[in-house]
Amino acid sequence: MDFGTSGCRVSLIDERGVQKFETSVKYTDTREANNKTSSSSSSMTAIWEDALWTSLENIPRETRERIVSVAIDGTSGTVIIVHPESGEPLYKAMMYNEKFEVGAQYLASESCRVPDGHVTRSSTSALSKLAHYFANEHPKPISYKLLHHADWLSYKLHENMGVSDFNNSLKLGFDPGSETYPQWMLDLPFAEALPKTMLPPGARIGVVQNPRAKEFLSNPECIVCTGTTDSVAAFIASGANEPGDACTSLGSTLAWKLISEARVDDASVGIYSHKIGDQYWLVGGACNTGGNILRAFFTNDELQSLTDTIEMENMFELNLFGVRDADFFKSNAGGDFGLEVSDAVKKCESERETCENDAVFLCKIFSSIAKAEKRCYDNANAMGASEKLKKVYTSGGGAANATWCKMRSSCLSIDNKSGSTIDVVASEYTEASYGTALLAKKGYHSR
Ligand code: ADP
Incomplete structure (x- = not known):
């Protein structure tokens, strides 16, 4: 229950x-x-x-x-x-x-x-x-x-x-x-x-x-x-079960959790570890800025129909992984320390004016959230979470978006030391129950 x-x-x-x-x-x-x-x-x-x-x-x-x-x-x-x-x-x-x-x-x-x-x-x-x-x-x-x-x-x-x-x-x-x-x-x-x-x-x-x-x-x-x-219950439901498996919840906020052999705690950036099973730690944190930004601009139906018009190649042509976007979610190391949602929405509003259409605008938001997600996992790793990221399960409203999952996979795989692609999949079961x-x-x- x-x-x-x-x-x-x-x-x-x-x-x-x-x-x-x-x-x-x-x-x-x-x-x-x-x-x-x-x-x-x-x-x-x-x-x-x-x-x-x-x-x-x-x-x-x-x-x-x-x-x-x-x-x-x-x-x-x-x-x-x-x-x-x-x-x-x-x-x-x-x-x-x-x-x-x-x-x-x-x-x-x-x-x-x-x-x-x-x-x-x-x-x-x-x-x-x-x-x-x-x-x-x-x-x-x-x-x-x-x-x-x-x-x-x-x-x-x-x-x-x-x-x-x-x-x-x-x-x-x-x-x-x-x-x-x-x-x-x-x-x-x-x-x-x-x-x-x-x-x-x-x-x-x-x-x-x-x-x-x-x-x-x-x-x-x-x-x-x-x-x-x-x-933690939603994490257990996701199917993630070995070190290097993670689950990102893309609901109103972005919450992430990663199974690690080492415990990582830093209250100053909101990263903490739950014990999971007999030998592993569930390292995790959250950002303010997740789906609530999408919701400020688009209904769920609009999100899906706009997504259907997005070509993956176009995303890269837009150079969404460029330095310019890097401070969009500044200091989102994983705690509730990122931009306040209202500031992020304001930033998006001004960005929208520079975009040729809403699909491009949506791409920018998707890629910025993907980058915030990458930063969370990179930080956890830099702080000693023992295992490299292998697979990311996804729960919450954003999990339904296969195109965004692909984009997140490309983003998370950049500079991946093992050289392999990090799979991003929707969780089979998303309910905490x-x-x-x-x-x-x-x-x-x-x-
Ligand atoms: P909550 O945390 O409020 O329970 P949900 O898990 O229901 O949230 O997720 C809702 C979020 O998912 C909304 O912010 C919405 O913008 C986002 N969302 C819904 N459908 C899609 C979609 N097709 N693509 C991307 N994001 C979506």
Whole structure:
């Protein structure tokens, strides 16, 4: 099950990993939900819980009875503060993109000993959210626990308090290398609230316990396994599985991930590594400037019909890989540090006037995004990601564009040390829910 920003999607797969059933539920109106207290039936947590039960109910009964393992992914960095016994939310859900400056300031105080440049220093980090609750909202006599979005929803099934996974916990400060919290975290005055049981993604937590959940997951041996974040789940779904395989998500933003033998972390440019499997790292980052620029100028239909008029040779005649374009996405080393979207759109507007037609203009945007993508992978490599890029899977709206994929392949292959062409392909499965179903399968077989 994937709990994204706008809805929940379920993928059911069989023993061989073939998807047999899919269903999705859009969240009811969430515009005001995050201003509601946790006890309100229109709060974010209530909306998520509704989507959980509704989507399980949507699965035909005879299929539901055969489910043997479930895992859930959620948006990374979204956290919920809950009562340690009942699991009931004590505060509004703190969303992945919400900034909690008070919490970040608290963590910046000398007594906390958070290392400079550490991922948790960001005001959107899960730890800043916990510090915010401690410093601002916490009624002192009550104890509380932090759960990530995915943890809380799977808690609704297994009812073991304080279980999380290595991927969701990265922004909390957990170190997947040593598989422990750093000592400075354990010394924080609210350390008691941290998840106690930390497992790799796709590990067995326990059988379904909650009576409501048992109504839908009626197989008494059905287990719940740890999930991951929504973006790692989408990566797992893509089919990428060995060092040098990567996946670029060309949705509104450009997010990239590369399987590497070495871990690469640099919060100053937004590059960080998730642990994947027993021995590899998933090095990745994101840019502001992806499909949202295309959307500022073209509808999806226009994009496709204009693309059909583009000749690959023309792209090269346009010298799109020239120096002139090189600073278009300046400093897009992989973090949210590139041009602001509005600036990039302004830049495109002035560029449009110099183009003889819209097809040429579109080529320029395509090639500029391709170059930003190349820079992301080149940087990861320069920073020590051990494997050279071999194959790039693609998800998101841009994956449908085969011409753009070809162009990206040419761009990514420039100066490729191995001399071979880097294949750019659309991912077979693009839904995060499918990747999370693979984790549920892994957990089932680890018994
Ligand atoms: P989101 O991140 O918003 O979920 P999607 O994964 O749905 O985004 O991708 C939407 C993006 O894909 C849009 O910005 C759109 O411009 C782009 N897109 C859609 N169709 C095409 C196409 N045929 N070629 C290139 N880009 C496309």
